[in-house]
Amino acid sequence: xxxxxxxRLYLKNDANRxxxxxxxxxxxxxxxxxxILFHRELGKRHARQIAKRLKEKGLHKKWxxxxxxxxxxSGSDRKKAEENARAxxxxxxxxxxxxxxx
Numbered sequence: 001x002x003x004x005x006x007x008r009l010y011l012k013n014d015a016n017r018x019x020x021x022x023x024x025x026x027x028x029x030x031x032x033x034x035x036i037l038f039h040r041e042l043g044k045r046h047a048r049q050i051a052k053r054l055k056e057k058g059l060h061k062k063w064x065x066x067x068x069x070x071x072x073x074s075g076s077d078r079k080k081a082e083e084n085a086r087a088x089x090x091x092x093x094x095x096x097x098x099x100x101x102x
Contacts, residue, residue, distance in 0.1 A: 003027055007034055011041045036095045042068050043098030054102045065097045072097065 001009070007027055010020035017024065028035040046069040054062070063081035065073040072089060075081035081099055089097070 003031065003034055004037060007037050008041060011038065011045070039068060039096035040098050043096070044100075047098055047100040051100060051102045059102050061101070063099060063101050065099050067093065067097050 007024070010016050010024050010027075024038065028038050043066045047064070047066050050064070050066065050069075050071065054064070061076075063075050063078050064071050065081050065085040067089070073081055073084035073087075075084050078099060078101070085094060085097055085099075
């Protein structure tokens with residue numbers, strides 16, 4: 001399997017992340033693109049949980065940028081959320097964000 005596919009497999013769930021912790025560290029130290037993938041996949045996973053809570057609070061049709069498990073920007077559309085993220089994050093940090101809609 002490709003390193004990207006392995007990373008996705010390792011990050012699929014909490015059990016895999018614990019079981020393959022050393023392999024994950026090895027991959028993210030091996031390739032910057034895999035470090036980016038790591039952060040985006042974690043962000044995607046956390047986005048599902050956060051989106052559920054935001055919906056419960058009545059937030060709908062809004063966009064959010066998440067860095068791991070922290071919302072770092074929002075907007076009424078994707079472009080606005082990206083602009084707001086760009087205003088507060090470094091270019092390197094921008095690589096790690098996941099943008100999602102609630």
